[in-house]
Every structure is written in C-alpha cells, then in structure tokens.
Amino acid sequence: MEWLILFLKVFVVFQVAQGLASLCVWVERKGSALIQDRIGANRAGAFAQTDILLLKPVMPIIRLLGVLGIINTLVCDAVKALFKEDFLPENTSNFVHSLAPFMGAFPVFVAYALIPIAPDFTIAGYYIRPQVASLDVGILFIFAMGSIAVYGATIAGWVGNNKFSLLGGLRTAAQMISYELALGLSLVCMVILYGTLDLYEMIEAQSTLLFGFLPAWGVFTQPIAFIIFFIAGMAETKRAPFDLPEAESELVAGYFTEYSGMKFLLFWLGEFAEIALLSALMVIMFFGGWDIPFVHYPETWWGALIGHAVFMAKVSFFCVLQIVIRWTLPRFRYDQLMTMGWKMLLPIAMFNLLLTGALKLLM
Amino acid sequence: MSLKRHLFNEDLGIGGVSTHMRPRALNDDLHTETMILNMGPAHPATHGTARIAVELSGEEIIDAAVEVGYLHRGFEKMCETVDYNQVIPYTDRLNYVSPIINNVGWSLAVEKLLGVEVPKRAQYIRVILSEISRICDHLTCLGASAMELGAFTAFLYLVEAREYLWDLVEEVTGARLTISYTRVGGLKHDLTADFAEKMHEAFKGVRFHLDNSDRLLSRNRIFLDRMCDVAVVSKEKAFSYGLTGPILRASGGDFDIRKANPYSSYEDFDFEVPLGTKGDNYDRFNVRFEEMKQSMSICEQAIANLPDGPISIDDPHVVLEDKDEVYKSIDGMINHFELVIRGVEPPAGEVYMSVEGGNGEVGFYVVSDGSGKPYRCRVRPPSYIHMGIIKEMLLGHSIADVVPTFGMINMIGGECDR
Numbered sequence: 156m157e158w159l160i161l162f163l164k165v166f167v168v169f170q171v172a173q174g175l176a177s178l179c180v181w182v183e184r185k186g187s188a189l190i191q192d193r194i195g196a197n198r199a200g201a202f203a204q205t206d207i208l209l210l211k212p213v214m215p216i217i218r219l220l221g222v223l224g225i226i227n228t229l230v231c232d233a234v235k236a237l238f239k240e241d242f243l244p245e246n247t248s249n250f251v252h253s254l255a256p257f258m259g260a261f262p263v264f265v266a267y268a269l270i271p272i273a274p275d276f277t278i279a280g281y282y283i284r285p286q287v288a289s290l291d292v293g294i295l296f297i298f299a300m301g302s303i304a305v306y307g308a309t310i311a312g313w314v315g316n317n318k319f320s321l322l323g324g325l326r327t328a329a330q331m332i333s334y335e336l337a338l339g340l341s342l343v344c345m346v347i348l349y350g351t352l353d354l355y356e357m358i359e360a361q362s363t364l365l366f367g368f369l370p371a372w373g374v375f376t377q378p379i380a381f382i383i384f385f386i387a388g389m390a391e392t393k394r395a396p397f398d399l400p401e402a403e404s405e406l407v408a409g410y411f412t413e414y415s416g417m418k419f420l421l422f423w424l425g426e427f428a429e430i431a432l433l434s435a436l437m438v439i440m441f442f443g444g445w446d447i448p449f450v451h452y453p454e455t456w457w458g459a460l461i462g463h464a465v466f467m468a469k470v471s472f473f474c475v476l477q478i479v480i481r482w483t484l485p486r487f488r489y490d491q492l493m494t495m496g497w498k499m500l501l502p503i504a505m506f507n508l509l510l511t512g513a514l515k516l517l518m
Numbered sequence: 519m520s521l522k523r524h525l526f527n528e529d530l531g532i533g534g535v536s537t538h539m540r541p542r543a544l545n546d547d548l549h550t551e552t553m554i555l556n557m558g559p560a561h562p563a564t565h566g567t568a569r570i571a572v573e574l575s576g577e578e579i580i581d582a583a584v585e586v587g588y589l590h591r592g593f594e595k596m597c598e599t600v601d602y603n604q605v606i607p608y609t610d611r612l613n614y615v616s617p618i619i620n621n622v623g624w625s626l627a628v629e630k631l632l633g634v635e636v637p638k639r640a641q642y643i644r645v646i647l648s649e650i651s652r653i654c655d656h657l658t659c660l661g662a663s664a665m666e667l668g669a670f671t672a673f674l675y676l677v678e679a680r681e682y683l684w685d686l687v688e689e690v691t692g693a694r695l696t697i698s699y700t701r702v703g704g705l706k707h708d709l710t711a712d713f714a715e716k717m718h719e720a721f722k723g724v725r726f727h728l729d730n731s732d733r734l735l736s737r738n739r740i741f742l743d744r745m746c747d748v749a750v751v752s753k754e755k756a757f758s759y760g761l762t763g764p765i766l767r768a769s770g771g772d773f774d775i776r777k778a779n780p781y782s783s784y785e786d787f788d789f790e791v792p793l794g795t796k797g798d799n800y801d802r803f804n805v806r807f808e809e810m811k812q813s814m815s816i817c818e819q820a821i822a823n824l825p826d827g828p829i830s831i832d833d834p835h836v837v838l839e840d841k842d843e844v845y846k847s848i849d850g851m852i853n854h855f856e857l858v859i860r861g862v863e864p865p866a867g868e869v870y871m872s873v874e875g876g877n878g879e880v881g882f883y884v885v886s887d888g889s890g891k892p893y894r895c896r897v898r899p900p901s902y903i904h905m906g907i908i909k910e911m912l913l914g915h916s917i918a919d920v921v922p923t924f925g926m927i928n929m930i931g932g933e934c935d936r
Contacts, residue, residue, distance in 0.1 A: 191674040318555050322577075322917070395668050396740055404666040404921045407562055485740050486668030488918045489577050 156281070164287050165268075171467075172267040175431035176424055179474050181228045183427070186475065187482045196224030199231045232420075239416035244316050247413075251314045256411075256418040259307025260425030262300035263432055269297050270435050271355045273463035274445055274452045285459065286355060293352035294342060297436070298335070301391060304425065305331040308393070308400060308410045311422070315413035323409030326489065327400040330390060333496035334397075338387035340504035341380040344511040345373055345440050358444035370448040373441035379507045381441045383500055388433040389477060390496070392426060396484040399492060434473035442469055552580065557920060559588045565662060567931050568905070570912075570920060577916045582909045586902065589931040597895040601861025602628045602702050605892070610696040612897065613933040615658045616651035616876040618644075618687070621700040626781055627871035627882035628702045631864040632836060640704050640829045641783040646717075646820045647699065648782075648873070649813040650687060653724065654680050655876025655928075656764075656806040656813075663803065663925035664735060667744050672734045679727035682720040689716060702862050703837040704830025714821050721814050728810065736807075745800035749911035749923040752797060759907045763878025763900055765927065768805045769797030775874040782873075786823070787816045802926045836862050861890030877901055877928050901927070901934035 188195025200221025205214055220226050243252055268287040275284040290296050305328060312324015346352060349360040363371045374381045390397040401409030411422050438444060445452070445462035452458040487495070553574045559567040567588035573581035593612070597605045609620035622644045629636065636644075661676030684694045689710055691699040699706050710716075735741045751761070756769035766773055774791045776784040792808035794801030830837040834853035843850030866888040872881035878900030885894040904927050911923050 187671075191671050192678060193674065318553060322555075398668065399918075402668070402918065403562060404668070405918050482671050483734065484669065485664065485735075485738065485744060486918075487740060488744055489916055491740075491743050 160281065160283060161287075164283075164285065167285070168267055168270070168272060168287050169264070171272055172264055172428055172431065175435075175467075175470065175474065176427040177229055178471060179427040179430050179478065180232075180423075181225055182475055182478050183481075184228050185224045186478055190479065190482045196227035197222050198227065199224075200226035236417050236420040241418065242413070242415040244314075244413045247314050247316050251310060252413075253418065255307050255311035255314055256414065256421035256425070257307070258310065259304055260421045260428065262303040262307075263425050263428045266297045266300040266432055267428075267435075269293060269354055270432070270439070271358065271444070272466060273459040274454075275355075276454050276456055276459035278456050284355065285463070289353060289355060291352065293354050294346070294357075294436075295352060297432075298339065298342075301429075302331075302335065304429070307422075307425070311414065312400075312410035315410070317413050319406045319408070320410050320412045323400045323402075323406045323412070326406075327393065327410055330393070330397065330399060330492060330496075333493060334387040334390040334500070337383055337496060337500035337504045338391060340501070340508050341383040341387065342440075344377055344380040344504075344508055347508075347511050347515055348373070348376060354439050358439055358446065361443040362446045364448065370443055370446065372443040372446070377441070377507075377511070379503065380511075381437075383504050383507070384441070385437065387496075387500060388437070389480070390492075392429045392433055392477070394426070394430065394477065395481040396486050397492065398481075398486055399489055402486055430477050431470065431474055434470045434477065437473050438466065438469040445469075555917070559585075564921065565925060565929055565931070568924075568929055568934070570908070570924070572912070572917065572920065574917060577918070579912050579915055579917060579920070582912045584905055584908050586905055586929075587935050589935040591932075591936065593936040594895050594897060597892050599891065601890045602864070602892065603862060605895070606700065607696065607698045610698055611932050612899065612936065613655070613875055613877065613880070613901075613930045614695060615930060616648075616655040617695065617697045618647045618651040618691075618699055619655075619873060619875045620880060621698065622648055622782065623871065623873040623875070623880045623882050625700040625702055626873065627869055627884050628862065628864060630869045630871050631867060631884055631886055632702070632862070633865075634703060634831050634833065634836065636704050636831055637828050638783065638825045639708075639827045642820045642824050643705060643709055643829065644700065644782050645784065645787070646709075646817050647687065647690065649816045649820075650683050650717075652813050652874075652876050653810045654683050654687075656810050657683075657724075659876075659925065659928040660731070660803060660806055662928075663799075663922055664731070664741075666921045666925050667741065669735065669738075669741070672731045675727045675731050675734070679724045682723040686713075686716060686720045689713065701830065701837065703833065704828075708829050709824075717817065717821060721817070724810075724814070728807070732807070736804075742800065744918075744922065745803055746798055747796070748799045748915060748919050749926070750796060750798045751907065751911060755907070755910075756797065759910075760903045761878065761907065762903070763875065764805045764809060765802060765878065765904060767791060768794035768801035770795055775872055775879055779872075781871075787819050789813075789816050789819075799923060799926045863888065863890050872898065875900055875933075877904065877930065877933070880933075897936055899933045899936060901929045902936075905929060905934060 185195045198221070200217055203214055203217045203221060205211060217226070243249055269290060271284070271286040273285040275282065277283070308327040309324045312320045312322075312327060315321070345357070349357045351357060351360070361370070361372050365371045365375060369375055393400050401411065406412070411419055414422065445466040447465060452462045554571060555574055556569070556571050558564040558569040564570070569585040569588070571583045572579045591611070593608055596608055605624055606621055609624045610617040612620045657676045657680040661673040661680075664676070665673035687697065688694045690713060691697045691706070751765070751769050753770040756766045756771050761769070761771070762773065770793055772791065772793055775781070777791055789812045792805050792812065794805050834850070835857065838857055839850045839853055844854045864886045866886055868883070868885040870881060870883045872879045879898060880900060881898030883896040883898070884892050887893040908924065908927060912920060915923070
C-alpha cells in the first residue's frame with residue numbers, strides 16, 4: 156500500500172508539473188497573441204468532423220479546443236517536433252549532443268519532487284502528505300537541481316561547434332552564476348525567518364495573521380527578498396528581459412542554435428517547467444502556498460482538493476505574470492545584466508540578510 | 519594589409535569554432551585570443567542583406583568590417599534601356615518601404631530636365647503620399663529596432679499602424695508596395711473621393727498605436743539603457759561622413775531638403791524639423807518618432823488646402839492625352855502614338871534632383887542626350903552612404919549593440935545596393 160501511495164504521488168506530481176508546463180506553452184502562444192492584437196493558433200482541430208457515432212458528442216469539445224489553440228500547442232507542436240530531422244552538427248559527439256537537452260530538462264522535473272501541492276489529509280486511515288519526497292534539505296535540493304540545469308545549456312553551447320552557440324552557452328553560465336548568488340541570499344532570509352528548510356513547514360509557518368488582519372505571508376514579512384527572488388528567478392529561467400543566452404537578434408538562437416526536433420523541444424519544455432517551478436516556489440515561500448486568510452482546510456480529501464485548487468490558481472497567476480512580462484519588456488545588454496546582478500541585487504540581498512538576522516536576534 | 523581584407527580573409531569558423539591571434543603588444547601579459555564572428559548576410563536579424571564581420575574580445579567589438587552589394591540589380595544600367603516613364607517601376611524597388619518618395623524624386627528630376635512644373639494639386643498630392651510613405655518608413659525602422667531589443671509587442675503595434683497607412687496607399691494607387699504612382703508631368707490619377715475621411719481615420723489609428731508604443735518604449739528603463747549613449751556620432755563627424763536625413767538630424771545637423779531646398783510646394787506647409795542633441799541611438803529613435811508626428815501634420819495641412827485643378831501638365835509631348843481626344847481627333851492620335859513609341863524626350867543636358875527620403879537625401883542624377891531614354895542615370899542612395907559610418911559606430915560597443923545600431927541606420931537593401 157505504501158508503494159502504491161508513493162507511486163500515485165509521483166504520478167500526480169509529474170502530471171502537475173507537465174500540466175503547468177503545457178499551460179505555460181499555451182498561454183505563451185495564445186496570451187502573446189492577445190497582447191499583440193493577433194489571433195494566434197486557432198485552426199488545428201477547429202473543423203474536426205467524424206462519422207463515428209460514438210465520437211459525435213465529443214466533437215464540439217474538440218472543436219472548441221481547436222479554436223482555443225490547445226490542440227495546436229499540445230498535440231501538433233509535439234508531433235511536429237518528433238518527426239523533424241534530428242540535426243547533428245559536424246565533428247561533435249552524438250552522446251554529448253543528446254545529453255545537453257536531457258540535462259536541461261530532467262533536473263527541473265526532479266525538483267518538483269520537493270513541491271507540496273496540497274495540504275495533507277487522511278483517507279481510509281492513511282495519512283498522506285502530497286509531496287513526493289520530504290527531504291530535510293528541502294529548498295537546497297531544488298537549488299542543487301537548478302544548478303545542474305545550467306550544465307545543460309552550457310554543454311549545448313559547447314557541443315554545437317558554432318560561435319553563436321558558444322557565446323550563448325558562455326552567457327548562460329555567467330548569468331546563472333551571477334544571479335544564483337542573489338537568489339540564494341534572498342532565500343537564506345526566508346530560511347532564517349521560518350527556521351526551516353522544508354517547504355511544507357514554510358507554508359505552515361505562513362498560515363498565521365500579522366497584527367490580526369494581514370496574512371503572515373512572506374511577501375509581507377520580507378518584501379525585499381520577494382523582489383530579489385522574483386528578478387533573480389526570472390533571470391534563472393532565461394526569459395525576456397533576461398533572454399540573453401538565446402537573444403535571437405544577436406546570437407541567432409543562442410545555445411540551442413544547432414538543435415532541432417525533439418531535442419530542441421526538450422529545452423523549451425525544461426524552460427517552461429522552470430517557469431512553473433519558479434512560480435510554485437514563489438507561491439510557497441512568499442504567498443502562503445494554499446493558504447487563504449481566515450480559512451482552515453479540513454483534513455479530508457476534498458479539503459486537500461480545494462487547497463490544491465487554490466495553490467494551482469496562485470501558481471498559474473505567477474506563470475501568466477512572467478509571460479506577460481516576457482512580452483512587454485525589451486532585453487538587457489550583457490554588461491547591464493552583470494551590473495544589475497553584482498552591483499544592485501547582490502548588495503541589496505546582503506543588506507536584507509543582515510537586517511533579517513539582526514531583527515531575528517533582537518526579537 | 520588593410521584591416522578589412524584581414525577580417526574577411528580570416529577563417530570565419532564555418533563548421534567549427536575558430537579563434538584568431540591578434541599581434542600582441544609587448545606589455546600584454548595574458549594570452550588571449552580574439553574571435554571573428556560573421557553576422558550576415560543570412561543572419562536572422564540583419565535588415566536586408568548585408569554582412570558584418572566583427573572581431574570580438576569577449577563581447578566587445580574591437581574591429582568590424584561591413585560588406586554590401588548582395589542585392590545589386592543594376593538599377594542604373596537598367597534605366598538606360600527604358601524610357602523615362604518606365605523607370606518609375608524600377609524606382610519602386612529602391613527604398614521599398616517608402617516607394618512613393620522615390621517615384622516623386624525621379625519624376626521631379628525628369629521634370630527639371632524638361633523645365634516644367636506640375637500643377638499645384640499634383641504637387642500637394644505628391645506631398646501627402648510622400649509624407650505617408652515617410653511615416654511607413656519610420657514605423658518600420660522603429661518597430662524593427664524595438665524587435666531587435668526583444669520588444670516584439672511594440673514591433674507588432676507599429677506594424678499594425680503601418681498597415682492602416684498601406685491600406686490608405688492601396689486605396690489611392692491600387693498597390694501596397696510597388697506603387698508606380700507618379701508620372702513624368704503629373705500623377706497616374708487623382709485621389710479617391712473619400713480620401714480625406716479615410717486619411718483622418720487612418721491617422722487616428724496610427725496615433726493610437728504610436729501612443730501605445732511610446733508608453734511601452736520611450737520611458738522604459740531597459741530601452742533607455744540600451745539606446746542611450748550607444749553609437750554616438752558627433753555633428754561634425756555626421757557632416758564629414760555625408761550623412762543625411764534623420765541620422766544627421768539626430769546628431770544636431772540642421773539639414774532637411776524639404777526646408778533647405780523646397781520641392782513640390784513644401785514651402786507652403788508649416789512644419790518643424792526635429793533635431794537631436796547627442797547623436798546616439800535614442801536620439802535617432804526620437805527624431806524619427808517626432809518626424810512621424812510632423813508628417814501627419816503636413817498631410818492634414820495639405821488635405822485641408824488641397825487646390826482644385828488638373829493633376830498633370832497640359833503638354834501632349836509629356837503626358838498621355840485623354841482617351842476622348844485620342845479616339846476622336848487626328849492630333850490626339852498622333853500625340854498618343856508618338857509618346858508611346860518614343861517616350862518623353864527631354865532636351866539634352868544633365869540635372870541633379872534630390873528629395874528628402876525616409877532615410878535621407880535620395881538624389882537622382884540624370885543625363886539626357888535628347889532621346890527618349892536616359893543616357894546615364896545615377897542614384898544617390900542614403901543607405902549606401904550611411905553604411906560607411908557603421909564601423910566607427912560599432913567599435914568599442916558590445917555585440918548586442920550591432921543589430922540595434924544597424925537597425926537605426928535603417929539600411930534598405932534595395933536602395934543601398936541598387
């Protein structure tokens with residue numbers, strides 16, 4: 156039974172991760188169309204017809220999905236990528252060339268193992284915590300995985316045997332290392348504040364009220380840390396305005412210039428999974444997870460379901476927010492990015508850490 | 519060995535990453551190598567087809583070489599084989615973003631050779647359509663530059679604004695890109711009846727999208743950081759390189775052919791020539807942005823004071839006669855035949871006529887030997903001359919500045935390579 160529960164947890168969490176990544180892809184396509192006064196994907200499946208009697212009732216739903224562009228994004232794109240030629244540049248190793256996208260996407264999905272997706276509940280006598288692995292190191296594990304993902308992009312830049320990929324790969328490495336410092340320091344503040352590394356306990360620590368009316372969410376107790384985390388986290392996901400590693404007007408496509416087909420898509424999948432992961436972390440650490448002020452979830456399966464829905468709603472909000480930012484802002488220049496990372500975010504993060512430590516000692 | 523030859527002769531790393539040893543000074547202590555990066559002619563972000571090879575030290579550009587000519591079609595030679603009116607479709611393909619300005623420039627050059635002036639109404643219509651084309655040109659340039667900086671949304675807003683104007687152009691001329699609207703001695707035909715209302719409607723849309731893009735870009739911190747103090751060109755340098763148009767004016771050089779040497783009744787209109795102070799990319803952006811507003815104001819003035827009258831001169835040796843005349847009188851028949859077979863025959867001589875194009879001075883130098891075809895024709899394309907300063911603009915900046923700077927120069931392949 157224990158094994159079954161674990162298996163179910165893994166299955167559900169993986170579905171959540173994939174679902175969020177797919178949602179991001181869809182919002183990226185259809186939402187950007189909305190922002191830019193375009194129509195966007197609306198054809199594939201929009202005119203679907205069938206002669207099979209059994210399928211007739213579902214056709215309106217399929218047609219609706221087609222009009223909304225969901226079939227296009229989730230089915231057609233994937234099928235297209237699968238059947239595309241897998242291009243391998245000259246004089247490179249096939250193994251390393253295939254390893255790079257794998258290393259870019261895999262660690263991100265592994266990191267989801269630490270994300271609690273709903274409050275814990277009891278069902279049929281079994282007490283269940285909806286988190287695949289509740290490690291003591293918690294948040295540190297997620298960042299270890301994030302650091303491994305850097306190798307994917309860097310190796311891709313190297314193995315492409317192309318100057319544009321090389322520059323993109325180097326940019327990735329430099330950008331990740333610079334911004335991981337500020338990101339880590341902003342997290343240390345949260346760890347000091349909550350006194351734990353475990354994500355589940357962090358959420359529980361936020362379910363109280365400040366001054367009787369304000370939820371004790373991280374964003375209210377640590378606003379500076381939230382801003383730094385948001386900015387540095389967006390830099391980690393390599394999306395505009397921090398999309399220098401793939402800046403299409405400078406570096407053609409950056410580190411994945413020499414990739415095509417499914418390998419290329421894996422990079423994208425990893426990137427969108429990273430966006431969703433970042434949103435989930437933000438919700439967990441700064442927005443109280445599934446917490447709603449003045450509401451207590453009953454420890455039943457439907458209580459957990461409501462908690463999950465609230466959690467997902469918050470995460471989706473931040474996913475969409477990141478996509479809106481991506482379609483609004485222009486891109487930084489390399490030296491400006493470094494200046495911001497080292498001269499602005501890092502000192503502020505350090506100052507915030509000092510302040511948090513001092514306050515913690517005094518209180 | 520000249521630096522340019524040096525850069526292009528290097529192995530540009532096709533099929534492999536290669537680096538390049540630069541001769542080192544005695545006090546160099548670190549063993550570093552520079553990299554030569556070849557951008558274009560098929561780089562996804564170069565407008566038109568030009569090739570820029572840059573030598574990089576890290577991300578900094580320490581040397582650059584520019585190569586043009588990938589779109590050479592022999593425009594000037596082609597002109598010698600057709601008659602004066604048949605050149606007009608060729609001029610469409612010069613600066614294909616604002617073709618009417620080229621049409622007007624060519625027609626004015628030939629009219630100067632003939633010593634005629636078109637009626638006031640034709641001049642006003644030429645001004646209206648030239649200014650609409652200028653707005654299209656600037657919209658394309660600014661939109662593309664925004665896209666180069668990653669602001670894809672602003673690009674689409676500006677292109678949508680351009681779409682309104684192209685609809686307007688289509689309404690009058692029947693085509694969107696290759697328009698061929700003017701004729702030697704006049705115009706193809708008059709404006710449509712409800713052009714004024716449609717123009718006001720289109721300008722409303724353009725202004726809306728300009729405001730939107732203004733809000734998205736002009737005070738955006740990232741945009742400012744990317745544009746300010748990049749590729750600064752001083753006023754003196756701008757003049758010495760022969761720059762014209764918005765690029766010269768962004769450096770503070772007060773020279774606009776519409777003011778300095780008014781053609782086609784530009785002296786009738788009240789407009790300002792926006793000037794920049796520093797000559798960086800942001801000034802170039804702002805000058806173009808302001809010019810669009812001025813152009814719209816010129817159009818509105820012109821449409822409000824549009825005189826009545828014919829749109830072509832009354833000379834059967836220059837302009838085709840009415841069909842009525844051709845079918846019913848022997849004179850008309852002969853004139854029509856002569857004009858179709860022999861073309862317009864200006865007296866022997868040579869003229870230079872320039873107009874203010876979207877990018878700068880578009881000049882036509884025409885030599886006539888008295889026959890129906892130009893003896894020699896030469897275009898002064900602004901882009902070609904502007905390409906000369908690119909190397910100087912880029913040196914010392916980062917690789918990320920290459921394409922935005924190139925975008926602000928707004929090199930149009932058709933015009934540059936002819």
